[in-house]
Amino acid sequence: MTARPLNGIRVVDMSSFVAGPTAGRVLAELGAEVIRVDPISGAVDGNRWPVTDDGASLYWAGLNQAKKSVTVDLRSEAGRRFVTDLVADSGILLENAAHAPWLDNTVLTRHRPDLIHLHVEGHADGTPAVDYTVNAEVGLPLMTGAPSSDTPVNHVLPAWDLLTGLYAALGLVTALRRRDQTGQGSYLQLALGDVALSAVASMGWVAEADRSGAARGRQGNALFGSYGADFPTADGRAVMIVGLTTGQWRALVDVTGTADIFSALERHRGLDLSVEADRYAARDAITAVLQPWFAARSLAQLEAEFDGTRVLWSAYRTLAEVAADIRCREGDGVVQEVVQPGIGTMLTSRSPLRWSGVYTDATAAPVSGAHTRDVATAAGLDSRTIDDLVESGVLGEAEAK
Template sequence: MTHSLPLDHLTVVECATFVAGPSCGLTLAQLGAEVIRVDLPGGGSDHLRWPLADSGASLYWANLNKGKRSVAIDYRTPEGHELLVELGTQPGDGAGIFVDNVVGRHRVTHDHLAARRPDAISMHLLGFPDGRPAVDYTVNAAVGVPDMTGPPDSAVPVNHVLPAWDLLAGSTAAVGLLAAVSRRTHTGEGASIDLALSDVALSTVGSLGWLAEAEQDGSRRPHGNHVFGSFGTDFATSDHQRIMIIALTEGQWRALCDVTGTNAVFAALEKALGTDLRNESARYELRETIASILRPWFGARPLSQLREDLDRARVLWSPYRTMRQAAEDARTDATSVAGEIDQQGIGAMLATGTPLRWSYPSAEPLAAPVVGADTEQVLTETLGLTSLQLGRLHDQGVVSSTSPVDAA
């Protein structure tokens, strides 16, 4: 039985680069929305962003734009600006939805859209609410997370490689757009939404209690691989591997003590210190002592034996893996959200689909278009341009198209 995807009634025009905006569009596309990505002719500023394939094509771009359609329009020109407004204000209950992170005088604003379609929905992604620029790394630095990250003896802040705020902004933007669509369905009203990366970061650390903690107790210092507020840290194995062990709950702590044979040792420690290690905060306060007691047990066993013992005891744990190992596992796991696709300009590529697992089989990951691959079809079928009009726009450099032969 063929199942329709939940958002196959929506058409979203995305005019955004880098991570936040494109990840919003990707989320919606993987749920069935038609997402039309608009770039300047030749590609946006992120078109050749690392990591790159051996062919020179961007693995980053190809994976963030899977399943979308690509239109190349120079919206800096009056004609191109008009085309972009037309795309963003097409009629229909599921159309009139626009996502962008463009800055400057060439940007298509909500006012431009609302003048043509009063119930238009726009999502504008920016750095700070006042329009100042920001990216994930600058926002992360400003919100204080690197100051809490890294080894305990680090004299400098430590960045991390995951663009967490970009990805959270993309997910928040997708939720915001769907909320606006729902509201429009019930009220007939459009929406103009601004989403600042700095607000996403501040809202998130606030929701975790970190702002309140800082005002009450001062800035939290980094403490390596220890889990804050509970017991969890890394251990070396006898075959020079590393694993992460976590004991958040009383049951997990009991399982860890049972499998390592340390119940009597920790009972004596509790009696000597007048504490109760069934309490999560007590395990955190004594984390270094606990780790030193457990370390020899892990260090005397290879990963293969630990895997068997820890799984049998239902300990919460995981081996540390390289990204290459994670890719190999994803490729061989029949239940994985990853699968191989044939990506134009790259060839066979491991890619991922939506992480949402529906009661029916999820759609397989789709390839990304090359820049401009859908320009002619979208402008003729959606906007009704004639071949003569399209040819004139091509000659003027307002639009560009890429054929499969050109992209190969």
């Protein structure tokens, strides 16, 4: 696909950490010209882990691919005026700057009345929050982990940040559609805490707790409301098995040869294991029946047994194994190798959206300040003015290599 749907759209990205940069990356993948604006000293999240042995941030490179980079002295009046003019010219701003009066929407819309402005924040009342604190607030760490444990268990994926980034991208595209239809701009506010609570409530979990008056107990790796469990294998590996649908459950029973045992269990307990709720009620007994079958087989044997069946399963893998598998597949999936300045070759994601079955290629993240001169020129500044702004420290440029 040569022409991407957001070609011709320019977005000024003044966000940091995960949520905002994710939104900017998604828009860039869809063809928008996303201009990241950072202080001359460097992005506040420019050194976040994971990093290479030389200290280059793999995190930053992954979240900011396909963008342009401009560095500005954001504390100077001249620098702020440059950014304000850039925002007015671009017409779309994405930011998570806390307590920055010069970026207030009422100030910016004086320069661009139809501005589309999305502000990412921690909580709707303006108080700060990050993924880990929000996750604690909505109760998930006390629902996660072994049933015998009373210690909170945080997950390592910043799920609420990533989901907030996707909501932000959707909000900006929707506001762009509205502006195309009506000529009106939009000021959107998106709180990480709202995204998390909305997601939990949308699955009925808040209603469940409200009705029962009690927290749901820990399930370990069990699948709530259906059947799912993890099993160790004979060669020290582990697999996750899910019997979500009747067809998946029956396939599991057929492959493991346990039909007679489960028929007896159904008669003894008055259950019908073709029903999700009954499989959930009998989950411990089901796992006890299946465990010896898995424990007697290696992972390779399980792969052979399950091949061509409807059994829903997967082996537990380390990320190192995932990366090695990607290398073996020569970049035919959603992860692709790019040449990243300051790092060299690295694996990174491309958009998971496939257009007529085809992925769009990933693009490296910019060197900080690499596009300052180009963006300033496109904004109407002449070479002498740009030189003066660079020499005075208002604008920054990438160091020559």
